[in-house]
Amino acid sequence: MKSQPNGVHFLFVPTVLDLFYRFMPPTIAAAEVHNINTDQSSLLAFKDHITYDANNFLAKNWSVKTPTCDWFGVTCASSHLRVTSLNLSYMGLVGTIPPHLGNLSFLMELDLSNNSFHGFSSW
Incomplete structure (x- = not known):
């Protein structure tokens, strides 16, 4: 009678592992690619709302x-390659801040001090 529970357990474990390896890694990989693309699109939308870039840092x-993680002023987490910090202070930027920055879901620090952002942005 001891062999029957072990047999059931043995059949269940490969099924769970099989499901994990078949379905989880592609999903995780696809989510990571989508997320950095989302971050990149959000930052490019922000760049499009800059009307003056004194030193052409963003343009260049x-x-x-x-x-994206190599862009000036952008810091990404090494574990998941998502934008965690955006520091563009003292850049002499002029423009508006679009709502797209709200899509940076891992952003923990935003420093846009000593620039000139104004008004409302239409998207």
Whole structure:
């Protein structure tokens, strides 16, 4: 009688592991790609609302040709490669802040001090 519970347990474990390996890794990988693309799109929308960039930092560096986590003023978490900090203080930027920045769901620090952001943004 002891062999029957072990047999049932043995059949259940491979089924759970099989489901995990078949369905979880692609989902996780797809979510990571989608998330950094979301962060990149949000930051590019922010860049589009900048009407004056005194030193052309954003114009020169914020491009789809450069990985988002390497952009000037952007810091990403090494564990999940999501934008966690945006520090563009003292850049002499002029423009509006679009609602797209709200899509940076892992953002913990935002420093836009000593710039000139004004008014409302339409998207």
